[in-house]
Amino acid sequence: MSNDAKERKAAMLKVQQLSFALVEAGLYLDSHPTCEKGIAYFKKHKAELDKARAEYEKKFGPLKMENALGADDKKWQWVCEPFPWVSEYERSEG
Amino acid sequence: MFNYEKRLQYPVNIKNPNPALAKVIMSQLGGPDGEAGAALRYLSQRYSAPSREVQAMLTDIGTEELSHMEMVSAIIYQLTRNLTPKQIKEQGFDAYFVDHTTGIYPVSAAGVPFTAAYFQSLGDPIADLNEDLAAEQKARLTYDNILRLVDDPDVREPIKFLREREIVHYQRFGESLRLVTDMLDERNFYAFNPSFDKVKKKK
Structure with a gap:
């Protein structure tokens, strides 16, 4: 795997881990909406996720369609990177 | 509404194709206890849930099931690449x-196409949540059975993640059922439909 691919994979893993923390905490908060520990956990990870997502999108392309065009983009960036069912193996086949 | 995020919930990177395995894992996409049925079950049932907590739970677990459909589909896609x-x-x-x-088409391992007859939406939160608890257990058992048949770690890891989620969802639906019964008069929980009949709720 190239260095770029390794870096992308690591950045993606960070988004996946932090987003998972929010999914898990969110389900818990649905049934425990006043739990102080749960609320603090959610807030902390939400701030980290926003940062990780912005870093990923800046370097490796949009995760959400609404973020697909930066100020200088001349091409629709949503179609410039593979969709997520494409494995690292298939990506490296080019 | 729903918004797409261009990533999987958990990484799927499978090196070696294995169509025999794809065929059995297919059941967790379109089989009787698969992710398509789970997503449609919870996203259909949520409208008659009697409290915002339970509406939230069905919405959020239903949404997570959509991302599980995508993971299972990605596994099948990768297991069936470059076949001779x-x-x-x-x-x-x-x-x-x-x-x-x-192509990815939702069928069971035995090839039966997906059908909405695999789930119910009764409009009664006690009946619906009991179905949801059973559904999570059945899906967990199906993942257990798949794990008995799979050696490839590239496939085992995402399947193990999906199996764990069934256990967490079971816990959350158990809490949801308790929230519903806590709202009701305990002398006659099961004799009426709390989302339809006019019933006395606890203060």
Whole structure:
């Protein structure tokens, strides 16, 4: 795997881990909406996720369609990177 | 509304194709206890849930199930890449192949197409949540059975993640059921439909 691919994979893993923390905490908060520990956990990870997502999108392309065009983009960036069912193996086949 | 995020909930990177395995894992996409049924079940049931907590739970777990459909589909997609006609025949993938090539189509392991008859939406939160608890257990058992048949760690890791989620969802639906019964008069929980009949709720 190239260095770029390794870096992308690591950045993606960070988004996946932090987003998972929010999914898990969110389900818990649905049934425990006043739990102080749960609320603090959610807030902390939400701030980290926003940062990780912005870093990923800046370097490796949009995760959400609404973020697909930066100020200088001349091409629709949503179609410039593979969709997520494409494995690292298939990506490296080019 | 729903918004797409261009990533999987958990990484799926499978090196070696294995159509025989794809065929059994397919059941967790379109089989009787698969992710398509789970997503449709919870996203259909949520409208008659009697409290915002339970509406939230069905919405959020239903949404997570959509991302599980995508993960299972990605596993099948990757297990059926670059197949030769010999592999397709020898590994028993020919019946699926003749109808769908290597497209992703929701069927059970035995090839029965997905049907909404796999789930209910009763409009009664006690009946619905009891179905949801059973559904999570059944899906967990199906993942257990798949894990008995799979050696490849590339496939085992995402399947193990999906199995764990069934256990967490079971816990959350158990809490949801308790929230519903806590709202009701305990002398007659099960004799009426709390989302339809006029009933006395606890203060």
